[in-house]
Amino acid sequence: MQPPSNPSSPPDPLPLRPRGLTRRRFLRTVVGAAAAFGAVHAGASLAAADSSGKDAPKSSPQAPAEKASPAQRKKIALIATEVRKYSHAQHFLDRFLEGYGWHGEHHASSVELASLYVDQFPEGDLSRERERRRGVKIYPTIAEALTLGGAKLAVDGVVIIGEHGDYPSNAKGQKLYPRYRFHREVMKVFEASGKAAPVFNDKHLSTDWGECRQMVADASRLGFPYLAGSSLPVTWRIPSLEIPLGTPLEESLCVAYGGVDSYDIHGLESAQCLSERRAGGEVGVRAVHAARGARAWDLLLARNTTSRLLLAALSRSHTITPAEGYTCAVPTLSHAKKHCPEPTVYIVEHLDGFRTTLVLANGLVQDFNCAVKLKEKDEVLSCQMHLPMPPRISTLADFFNPLVNNVEEMIVTGKAPYPVERTLLMSGVVIFAVESLYRGEVRLLTPELDVAYAAPEASHHWRA
Amino acid sequence: MAPKKLAVIAEEMSIGSAAQQLLDRWLAGFPFGGTIHARAFDEVILHAPAGAWDGEVARRVTDFGLRTVPSATAAVEGSAAAAVIPAGSGVQPSGSLHEVLRCPSTEGRRCFVHGVLAEDGAIARSAVNLARSRNVTLFCGGALPFTWRLPPADVPHGAEAREVLIVAVGDAEGAYLAATDALLALAARRKGGEAGIRRIRALEGKAVWKAGDEGEWSKKLLAAALSRSDTPQGNGAAESRPEELVESGLVSSLAREPAACLFEHADGFRSSVLLLNGVVADFNFACEVVKDGEKRFVSSQLYRPCAPATHELSALAAAVNAFFGGGPPPWPPERSILHAGLLDVLRRARTRPGDRIETGDLQVAFSVPEPSTFPAV
Numbered sequence: 041m042q043p044p045s046n047p048s049s050p051p052d053p054l055p056l057r058p059r060g061l062t063r064r065r066f067l068r069t070v071v072g073a074a075a076a077f078g079a080v081h082a083g084a085s086l087a088a089a090d091s092s093g094k095d096a097p098k099s100s101p102q103a104p105a106e107k108a109s110p111a112q113r114k115k116i117a118l119i120a121t122e123v124r125k126y127s128h129a130q131h132f133l134d135r136f137l138e139g140y141g142w143h144g145e146h147h148a149s150s151v152e153l154a155s156l157y158v159d160q161f162p163e164g165d166l167s168r169e170r171e172r173r174r175g176v177k178i179y180p181t182i183a184e185a186l187t188l189g190g191a192k193l194a195v196d197g198v199v200i201i202g203e204h205g206d207y208p209s210n211a212k213g214q215k216l217y218p219r220y221r222f223h224r225e226v227m228k229v230f231e232a233s234g235k236a237a238p239v240f241n242d243k244h245l246s247t248d249w250g251e252c253r254q255m256v257a258d259a260s261r262l263g264f265p266y267l268a269g270s271s272l273p274v275t276w277r278i279p280s281l282e283i284p285l286g287t288p289l290e291e292s293l294c295v296a297y298g299g300v301d302s303y304d305i306h307g308l309e310s311a312q313c314l315s316e317r318r319a320g321g322e323v324g325v326r327a328v329h330a331a332r333g334a335r336a337w338d339l340l341l342a343r344n345t346t347s348r349l350l351l352a353a354l355s356r357s358h359t360i361t362p363a364e365g366y367t368c369a370v371p372t373l374s375h376a377k378k379h380c381p382e383p384t385v386y387i388v389e390h391l392d393g394f395r396t397t398l399v400l401a402n403g404l405v406q407d408f409n410c411a412v413k414l415k416e417k418d419e420v421l422s423c424q425m426h427l428p429m430p431p432r433i434s435t436l437a438d439f440f441n442p443l444v445n446n447v448e449e450m451i452v453t454g455k456a457p458y459p460v461e462r463t464l465l466m467s468g469v470v471i472f473a474v475e476s477l478y479r480g481e482v483r484l485l486t487p488e489l490d491v492a493y494a495a496p497e498a499s500h501h502w503r504a
Numbered sequence: 505m506a507p508k509k510l511a512v513i514a515e516e517m518s519i520g521s522a523a524q525q526l527l528d529r530w531l532a533g534f535p536f537g538g539t540i541h542a543r544a545f546d547e548v549i550l551h552a553p554a555g556a557w558d559g560e561v562a563r564r565v566t567d568f569g570l571r572t573v574p575s576a577t578a579a580v581e582g583s584a585a586a587a588v589i590p591a592g593s594g595v596q597p598s599g600s601l602h603e604v605l606r607c608p609s610t611e612g613r614r615c616f617v618h619g620v621l622a623e624d625g626a627i628a629r630s631a632v633n634l635a636r637s638r639n640v641t642l643f644c645g646g647a648l649p650f651t652w653r654l655p656p657a658d659v660p661h662g663a664e665a666r667e668v669l670i671v672a673v674g675d676a677e678g679a680y681l682a683a684t685d686a687l688l689a690l691a692a693r694r695k696g697g698e699a700g701i702r703r704i705r706a707l708e709g710k711a712v713w714k715a716g717d718e719g720e721w722s723k724k725l726l727a728a729a730l731s732r733s734d735t736p737q738g739n740g741a742a743e744s745r746p747e748e749l750v751e752s753g754l755v756s757s758l759a760r761e762p763a764a765c766l767f768e769h770a771d772g773f774r775s776s777v778l779l780l781n782g783v784v785a786d787f788n789f790a791c792e793v794v795k796d797g798e799k800r801f802v803s804s805q806l807y808r809p810c811a812p813a814t815h816e817l818s819a820l821a822a823a824v825n826a827f828f829g830g831g832p833p834p835w836p837p838e839r840s841i842l843h844a845g846l847l848d849v850l851r852r853a854r855t856r857p858g859d860r861i862e863t864g865d866l867q868v869a870f871s872v873p874e875p876s877t878f879p880a881v
Contacts, residue, residue, distance in 0.1 A: 125743050134745045141731035144790065144803040146748040166743060276654050278807075279881050355535035358809035365563045367525060367812035370533050370540055411538075422538040426654070433810045434734035435741045435785075504655050 114196035114451050115154035117185045119222050121205035122160045123167035126430060128203040128242055129158075130166055131440040136199075137174050140441045143504055150448040154195055157185040159218065160205045182225035193233035197451035198226050201242045210247070212478045214301045219243075220251040227258050236264035238454065240447045243270060244305040244467035247474075249488055252467045256460055265456040267447060269463035270306045272408055272425045273313035274446055274501050275439035278356065281423035282317075282499045288415035289318035293349035293397040295357070296408040300330075300384060300400070301474055307398045308386070308466040310408050310425045315396055316462060316495040319415075324490040327389040328469055329483035330476040336385035336399075337377060345413055346397050347373060349420060352411035356424040359406040380404035386473045387483075391490070398473075406432070442502040457500050461493035507546035510828070511583035513576045513600045514550065516591035517557035522618055522647075523589040524560070525814060529821040530587070531568040536818045537881045544825050547571060551579040551600075576600045580607045585828045589618040595677045597623040597844070605634045616824045617644040617840075620681060625845025625865055632837040643824065643833035644840040648682045648787065649689035649877045650823050651816035653804040654732065658693065659791050660802075661874040665694035667774040668791040669725040670806075671733070673781050676763060680850060683777040683787065686806055687767075688843055689877055690791055691775055692835065697871030699771035701846055703860045706853035707764040712778065713756050720766055721776040726750055728790035728803040735785035749783065758783045765850050768860075770867055819879055834877050838870040 118136065120129030136153040139146050156178045158167045171178050179185040188194040202219035209215045219241060230236040239259070245252040245268060259266035283289070292315040296307035316322045331339050341347055354360060354371035361379045362369040369375055380401040388396040406429075411422040428434035446457050468489045476484050510530055514523035527550065528534075533542045549571045550561070564570040573579050580586050590598040597620055604610055615635065621644040622628035635642045659665055668690050672683035692698040707715055716723050727750040730736070738758045739745040749755045756762070760782035767775045790803035809815040827833055845866045853861045 130744065134743075138745060138747050140746045141733070144728045144801055145731050146727065146746075146750075278652050278654075279879060280656050351540075352538060355538055355540060357535070358813060358815045360535075360813070362812060365519075365560055366528060366532075367520060367814070368528055368532075368534055368818070369813070371535055420538070428734040430744055435736055436734055436744055436746050438734045438746075502655070504657075 113152040116151045116197040117155045117195045118199045119157045120201045124164040129201040131437045135444040151451050155185040157182045186229040197238045199240045212474050214247040220246045236262040238265040238450045241268040256464050266460040267450050267456045268460050270309040271439045271443040272306045272310040274442040276426040276502050278424040278426050280503045283314050285317050286319050290413045290415040291395045292412040294410045295353045295399040297406050311396050321494040323391045323492045326391050328472040329387040330473040331481040332384050333382045336383045349411040352420045352422045353409040356409040357405045459493045465491040509547045509583040510545035511579035511586040512550045514552040514589045517552045525817040534818045536822045549579045551576050576603050577607050581609050585614045587616045612639045614641045621840040622844045624848035628841045628844035642837050643827045646685045647816040647820040648686040650819040652807045653878050654807050657802050657804040658876040659690050661693050664794040666792045670777050670789040671729045692872045700867035702770050703768040704849045704853045705766045705860045706857050708857045712762045712764045725790040728801045729788040732788040732805040733784040835872050836870045838868050842868040
């Protein structure tokens with residue numbers, strides 16, 4: 041992700057413990073377990089531990105992607121829309137080529153970037169410079185990138201970054217990035233080669249629900265590990281919060297910034313990576329209702345729990361617009377309404393009665409903050425999903441480090457670290473939210489979104 | 505019941521200064537730890553120099569009932585606690601502290617001092633002695649030991665530790681103040697606690713890299729610390745391209761007027777601050793510890809959230825409020841004596857770069873409680 045060019049239009053604890061856990065033990069589990077004693081260095085591995093140096097529960101390992109000698113490294117192809125400064129593909133490509141900070145050292149990628157396909161070469165293109173300097177060849181077609189110019193699949197993994205670039209938008213305001221086209225081209229090579237390889241798809245799958253379904257079905261049909269989605273679920277959390285798997289939850293909310301069909305997927309996946317750990321797992325979505333402005337505020341304020349979650353999430357923000365003459369704001373609903381009179385709100389009703397709310401609060405915040413209410417308990421968990429976003433607070437978009445590392449892990453191990461169904465379901469929520477807005481902010485029943493899945497026990501966010 | 509009053513003695517005021525940031529948090533409350541820390545005092549009384557800030561003071565008088573008084577003595581009169589915020593965000597030692605400590609109404613109260621306690625160790629010690637004689641509980645420090653860490657890592661309490669290194673940025677005075685504040689918080693957690701500092705050496709320019717080549721500071725620790733940075737300059741700034749900085753030699757080519765201070769502690773522990781403007785724009789540390797007989801590195805970024813809110817000051821305000829509320833100070837006053845003393849010796853050492861300066865009276869030993877100072881929630 042990169043800063044939206046026009047944030048106002050579409051571009052991107054008070055913990056409750058589950059039964060059977062003492063408050064102290066629960067707090068240690070949700071926050072302390074994620075704290076890290078230190079970093080791995082000189083090849084020495086170190087189990088995650090809390091700040092006292094005691095070992096953390098084994099349910100939250102975070103080992104770096106397996107290392108291999110350069111000759112042993114698996115080869116990948118990167119399929120990109122465009123490679124320029126701050127484009128998603130630039131962040132991925134440079135991390136595969138140059139390495140990145142990970143576990144207290146500069147981590148050289150566990151996989152070898154063997155080929156590129158780049159769809160567009162705008163002014164400021166960096167792919168050709170990378171080709172010259174690092175010798176990674178840009179092929180004219182996706183098929184050639186996957187076969188390295190031969191007849192059959194010749195790489196061990198495929199990374200599809202269909203974000204940014206000059207593509208048309210439809211009447212609903214969705215930018216028609218060629219993710220599905222890229223995917224189809226990759227499938228053709230897999231089918232022709234009689235074999236497949238792990239695939240990563242950046243952000244949501246497609247702007248069409250049928251295509252989303254097809255993409256995930258292809259992974260099942262051809263038997264390849266499939267990973268997709270946003271960097272938000274795997275970036276730093278402030279504090280380093282995790283929901284113990286199987287915790288009874290009632291409702292979640294993410295307050296973020298950015299636009300429809302852009303940053304909304306990041307906010308939805310931020311909330312979903314917490315929500316999916318609830319008792320019973322994810323069961324799918326019954327209805328989606330999106331609204332803007334005053335109607336959005338009406339939806340937000342209609343339920344006390346939702347209002348409470350909004351304030352809890354805002355209390356994690358580091359970027360709330362202050363009142364004139366001040367630098368730090370105390371979040372209140374009146375302050376939020378004053379500085380964000382035109383929010384965009386998605387209300388997501390899950391099949392088990394759970395609710396997710398996304399608030400795109402442009403003008404109020406410039407970060408991603410989540411809150412979750414536990415079921416039958418008067419307590420709320422909250423955290424910020426930390427994005428060191430360049431150029432505002434960083435030079436590197438290091439929230440891509442854990443995402444790239446998870447991609448490496450999938451390619452090295454042959455197993456997706458977390459289910460693609462999270463991104464499938466949230467892609468569907470984005471599609472129906474866009475549709476809801478397009479049809480006049482109506483509530484839409486979504487029998488299509490009956491996507492059930494179980495979250496992995498292990499956490500995958502960055503915490504060591 | 506008499507209203508509970510907080511005296512704030514701010515020796516410099518401007519929007520964005522630590523004084524303004526902390527004052528506002530005491531006036532209006534602040535979000536921290538997933539909740540709102542409500543205003544803890546019924547009344548906040550400010551003594552601050554008149555000047556360009558006056559219009560903003562008037563705003564706070566209207567909005568929050570701030571009361572201003574013409575002297576530090578008048579501010580602390582009848583107050584339950586006092587906060588002294590020196591100029592330069594704590595870089596310049598307070599001219600008001602002794603006045604505050606001598607004020608009759610301060611007896612038995614709690615006093616927070618932002619930044620460094622005094623201009624040297626001897627004056628700091630006299631302030632601590634004066635406070636003790638008047639039963640005033642002191643807490644002196646800045647935000648860096650209290651802010652979030654990415655990752656949330658600390659030196660395990662009581663661990664055998666050998667060396668800590670902090671990469672700092674900014675103007676030398678402020679950077680060294682903040683970095684040594686964090687350094688002392690990390691180092692004092694080692695086995696045996698802080699033992700005091702025996703020698704200090706300041707380095708500039710190529711001498712910084714020569715000292716690294718000769719093992720006077722650890723390149724492995726530097727690499728570990730820099731791996732935590734989100735702000736590499738060079739190709740990082742030009743193209744948002746990550747790159748290895750230490751083994752490649754880029755760190756020395758990127759650094760603008762590099763400088764370092766190396767501390768030899770009384771128990772053989774080593775610590776260093778590398779001032780690396782031009783290389784990165786954030787603070788990061790690494791520490792070598794031994795756990796289960798194995799050498800390991802702990803490393804993290806000392807995260808400073810963005811302006812204008814600079815929420816590391818919320819973390820500090822939360823710690824100060826806990827202290828004002830009757831909690832123990834996060835470290836003993838001896839730590840503030842050592843901090844003031846080492847900064848004074850460092851100032852002198854910087855006029856004689858390369859020389860090892862014997863610290864004489866900085867053999868100040870102390871230990872710190874087990875809980876980490878950075879936020880866990």
